[in-house]
Amino acid sequence: MDYQEILYGVDDGVAVIRFNRPKVYNAITGRMLTELDDAFGRAAADAAVRAILLTGEGKAFCSGADLGASLAMTPRDAQGRLDPGQALEDFYNPLILKMRALPKPIVSAVNGIAAGAGANLGLMADLTLCARSAYFLQAFVNIGLIPDAGGTWVLPRLVGQQRAMGMAMLGEKLPSDKALAWGLVWDVVDDEQLLPTALALARKLANGPAAALERIKQAIYAGDGATLEESLKIERRLQGECGHYGEFEEGVAAFLEKRKAVYRKG
Incomplete structure (x- = not known):
């Protein structure tokens, strides 16, 4: 356009x-x-x-x-x-x-x-x-x-x-x-x-972890109309999804190695 x-x-x-x-x-x-x-x-x-x-x-x-x-x-x-x-x-x-x-x-x-x-x-x-x-x-x-x-x-x-x-x-x-x-x-x-x-x-x-940022948005906005129990279920599901991404592994490795995490781009 x-x-x-x-x-x-x-x-x-x-x-x-x-x-x-x-x-x-x-x-x-x-x-x-x-x-x-x-x-x-x-x-x-x-x-x-x-x-x-x-x-x-x-x-x-x-x-x-x-x-x-x-x-x-x-x-x-x-x-x-x-x-x-x-x-x-x-x-x-x-x-x-x-x-x-x-x-x-x-x-x-x-x-x-x-x-x-x-x-x-x-x-x-x-x-x-x-x-x-x-x-x-x-x-x-x-x-x-x-x-x-x-x-x-x-x-x-x-x-x-x-x-x-x-x-x-x-x-x-x-x-x-x-x-x-x-x-x-x-x-x-x-x-x-x-x-x-x-x-x-x-x-x-x-430069942050894209998968986690996406799911932070989902969880917080979903929480507007959710009960505590529903929010806990949403957190459980989205946290499990975050664990499937290499960003989680990189974040943990960077923390243990006392360095800045470098997340993938593109």
């Missing part, structure tokens, strides 16, 4: 995906979502890619849906009323499910405003870093909508029901320091250090 609204490149085992509409703060269009879906699929299929970094070009991470473009592509129901839910079904939901199921680690580097669906795309990463000047905004209520792109699912799991309710109902900015204090993000760094820090983190994951 010829990308027009995102950038894609591979750097030392890391697929770097960037929202690329900086003049409109990387506002989302249907084409951008299609390109993102393709890019994540491309990264998943590329054996040279072992981790993914999502960030934005310019001063913003992603300001949410481009309302003009979104209204133009929003279908109407049988009574002629706008049906924004159909756009979720057609564009957003398949992308969110792909990101969550993708076996490779995803890091997001939130470099400015992360609003609406843009905020929730950033929070769907496995690890989210943000610049000190960045902020999150669940802007949906301000135009008479509910959080989407997985927002109603991810927010209470990260910050608890009361804080999630406040973010969704009040539609106010949440600055980076409060996002960190609430457990919404992994870390906050100075603006100029965001991309180097995020790349270093993604490269660390890219």
Whole structure:
């Protein structure tokens, strides 16, 4: 696919995906979502890619849906009323499910405003870093909508029901320091250090044991809806699978030999 609204490149085992509409703060269009879906699929299929970094070009991470473009592509129901839910079904939901199921680690580097669906795309990463000047905004209520792109699912799991309710109902900015204090993000760094820090983190994951990282994602996300007994069974199964990979043997050998483990690539 010829990308027009995102950038894609591979750097030392890391697929770097960037929202690329900086003049409109990387506002989302249907084409951008299609390109993102393709890019994540491309990264998943590329054996040279072992981790993914999502960030934005310019001063913003992603300001949410481009309302003009979104209204133009929003279908109407049988009574002629706008049906924004159909756009979720057609564009957003398949992308969110792909990101969550993708076996490779995803890091997001939130470099400015992360609003609406843009905020929730950033929070769907496995690890989210943000610049000190960045902020999150669940802007949906301000135009008479509910959080989407997985927002109603991810927010209470990260910050608890009361804080999630406040973010969704009040539609106010949440600055980076409060996002960190609430457990919404992994870390906050100075603006100029965001991309180097995020790349270093993604490269660390890219050089890690891929089979174990994939199964860590599976176990933790499966635990959201599982009982303790079910989680223990999941752990038993996935741990057994990890033991079938040479990465386990290499990790143990490196520990015993007091050296750094070197995991296979590709």
